[in-house]
Amino acid sequence: MSSAVPSTPPWNVQQLPRADGSVFLVTGGNAGIGYFVAEQLSATGATVILGSRNPAKAADATASIRARIAGARVRTVRLDLADLSSLRTVAESLEVERLDAVVHNAGVALDDPPREETGDGHELMFGTNHLGHFALTRWLMPLLSAAPAARVVSMGSFAAKSERLDLDDLQSRMDYRPKRTYGRSKLAQMYFGVELDRRLRAAGSTVASVVVHPGGALDSLTPSRPPIHVRTAGARLSAAPAALLVQGKHAGAWPAVRAVLDPVVLGGQLWGPRVLGLRGEPRREPMWNHLTDSSVAARLWDASCDLTGVDPGTVACAVPG
Incomplete structure (x- = not known):
């Protein structure tokens, strides 16, 4: 009988490895899934920076994490993904020499018309969820490249699985339907994560790009973190079957x-929940078929360069790995 010990222990969401000395940025870290990403990463001893456009909500999130995790190294930075010109100064305002990971989590989801635009004239969900993260990556790339093996983690959505991009109407000008436009904005973000890794590999970069999605994540099944999120007893009971x-x-x-x-x-790689991609512990899952279409990914990349005026790939090539 072989008594070989596996080289890596099984993953346990309740017992995360230490990451002392690492620096992580979580966009939209003040609420929702982003808050819990930040809270869980803070328990590893890393410095966690919450990117948020709302200083008051960011302060609430920071206080909540510090109350739950003794000695948490957590702070905030102002970040507005809908304002592309503001993003070039974000890397400097982090006041760090390197960045070990960024989690591109922040997202806007509108339920009702009318169609809205960012100050730059982009459809709000596409402009924030995809173009904002695309441009931010360009400005963070020098800090990411300064780390030994940094990661760009793009938070996709199960809503993107049934969508397809319309490359002739990325801004949903011709046919705007909020839920579909949201799903497509997250699909664009996932294509970006896949294509970014392809370009990083080609450039010989030490930075890796990973795509994840949260499955089905409901407020009514989420533990309370007042004042960020308060779950009532009624909501807990009504959500039990779900x-x-x-x-x-x-x-x-x-x-x-x-x-x-x-x-x-x-x-x-693509990572999501274990059970039907909807719930459970995280596992690697096969890349969705439409995300393997490199021609769509390349066309989206080129369009994103045109719309933002930046190219994250050229920085990866320019910075020594």
């Missing part, structure tokens, strides 16, 4: 947290 299929936002954070911390996770 717990067979989906989960809370604390569990929706697990794939992103594993993608940041686990050396088993590699660039170019």
